[in-house]
Amino acid sequence: MNKSLPFTYNPPANTGLDILYQDEDLLLINKPAGLLSVPGRGEDKQDCLIQRVQAELPDARVVHRLDMETSGVMVMALNAEVHRQLSMLFEQRKVQKRYIAVVGGQVKDESGLIDLPLITDWPNRPKQIIDHEQGKPSRTRFRVISLDHDQSTTRVELIPETGRSHQIRVHLQSMGHAILGDRLYASDEVRDKSPRLLLHSTFISFCHPVNDDNTSIESEAPF
Numbered sequence: 001m002n003k004s005l006p007f008t009y010n011p012p013a014n015t016g017l018d019i020l021y022q023d024e025d026l027l028l029i030n031k032p033a034g035l036l037s038v039p040g041r042g043e044d045k046q047d048c049l050i051q052r053v054q055a056e057l058p059d060a061r062v063v064h065r066l067d068m069e070t071s072g073v074m075v076m077a078l079n080a081e082v083h084r085q086l087s088m089l090f091e092q093r094k095v096q097k098r099y100i101a102v103v104g105g106q107v108k109d110e111s112g113l114i115d116l117p118l119i120t121d122w123p124n125r126p127k128q129i130i131d132h133e134q135g136k137p138s139r140t141r142f143r144v145i146s147l148d149h150d151q152s153t154t155r156v157e158l159i160p161e162t163g164r165s166h167q168i169r170v171h172l173q174s175m176g177h178a179i180l181g182d183r184l185y186a187s188d189e190v191r192d193k194s195p196r197l198l199l200h201s202t203f204i205s206f207c208h209p210v211n212d213d214n215t216s217i218e219s220e221a222p223f
Helices: 049-054 080-091 167-174
Strands: 018-022 026-031 071-077 096-104 111-115 118-120 128-130 139-148 153-160 199-207 214-218
Touching: 018 214, 026 049, 026 214, 049 071, 071 080, 080 199, 096 167, 111 167, 128 167, 139 167, 153 167
Parallel strands: 071 199
Antiparallel strands: 018 026, 026 071, 096 153, 096 199, 111 139, 118 128, 139 153, 199 214
């Protein structure tokens, strides 16, 4: 029987929105770790970023999502037409994104491309697995920022060329370097090195759908 992995949802306290940029058409906002992007199943999973945003900006619409445990920059539209245009930019891969992560172990290569197809592990949703026969193309570029020999960890920059669910997390695990705090893909030792998933959406850039300006924002990783 298919069933999702259970988890206890304890969203962070609502201390106000961390808005990075706002105009009459769109919003760039920092999502805290531990907060769902959109409501989940069940009354206990209704508190989420879009609900908090709509309490102040009722017309806000989600364009893309971040995993609950991932923090960082998200884009929201403030009207239906901009939502449509932004969604097309994401679908056409015309949005540049960068992430920062801290992983277990010492990554040997200074940079590289992880090109491994992913598919949902249906008996163990929401987990994803590598499947060379049925998986969807998934590519992530990485670059080592620094090594911590004392902690046996590596800080890496990641550029996803595709946007599959859990893509970065599974790709890093496939290298033998799962992200610290990852309760789905890391070993107990690596998971327990951090109380949260050390993955942050640190940069996003795209052509503004209304005025054609280059719209870019950077958010420093809080770890």
